[in-house]
Amino acid sequence: MLGRARRLRREMTQPERALWRELRQLRGLGYRFRRQAPIGPYIADFHEPARRLVIELDGDSHADRGDYDRDRDAWMEARHLQVFRISNDDVIADVGAVVEAIVAFRREGGVG
Template identity: 65%
Template sequence: MPLSPDPSNDPLTRARRLRRDMTQPERALWRELRDLRRLGLKFRRQVPFDPYVVDFYEPARRLAIELDGESHVGRFEYDDARQKWLESQGLHVLRLANDDVVKDVGAVVEAILAYRERMV
C-alpha cells in the first residue's frame, strides 16, 4: 500500500498553522500592516507559494515580506535558495529582522512603504 503524503508538509496546512501560531514580532507587524488597508494596501499573512510559505504578501506589487529571527540562524544557504526561488516566480522579497520590528515597528512599516514605492 503506498504511503500517503504527510499533511503537515502541505503548504496550505503549514500556512494555517503559522497563522495560528504567529510569533510576537509577526503579530506586531501584522497589526500595523492591517491598518494600511485605509491606504488601499491589502497585505495577507502566511501565504503559500508551493513549496514555501511567505510571512506577509502584498499582491498588488507582488511584495513578499519575510521576518528573520532565531529560526533563521545558520540557515543562510536555505534562505538564499528560497529567496531566489520566490524571485524566479516574480515576487519581490524584502527581508527584515525580528529585532527591528520589536524595537520600532513604526520604522519598519515606513521602510516597507518606502521599498514598495521604489518598486514602481
C-alpha cells in the same frame, strides 16, 4: 501546505503579530497583505499579491538557514516577487519605522 500555513497563523510570534497589526492598517493606502501565505513550495510570512511583495521576518530560526533563505528568495524573485527581509529585533525596536521602510521599499521599486 495549507494546514501548515493555518498552524503558523495560529502560532504567530510576537514580532509577527506586531507587524501584522500594522500591515492591516495599510489597507487605507490600498495594501492587502495576507499572512503565512503559501506561495509555490514556500510559506511567506506576509504577501501583498497586487504589489508582488513578500515580507520575511528573520529571527533566531533563520540563523543557520542562509543557503535556504537565499534559494527561497531566488525562487520568488524568479517569479517576479520582491522579497523584503526584516529582523525580528527591528520590528520589536520600532514597528512603525519598519512599516515606513516597507512602503518606501515598494515605492522605490524594491531595490535596497
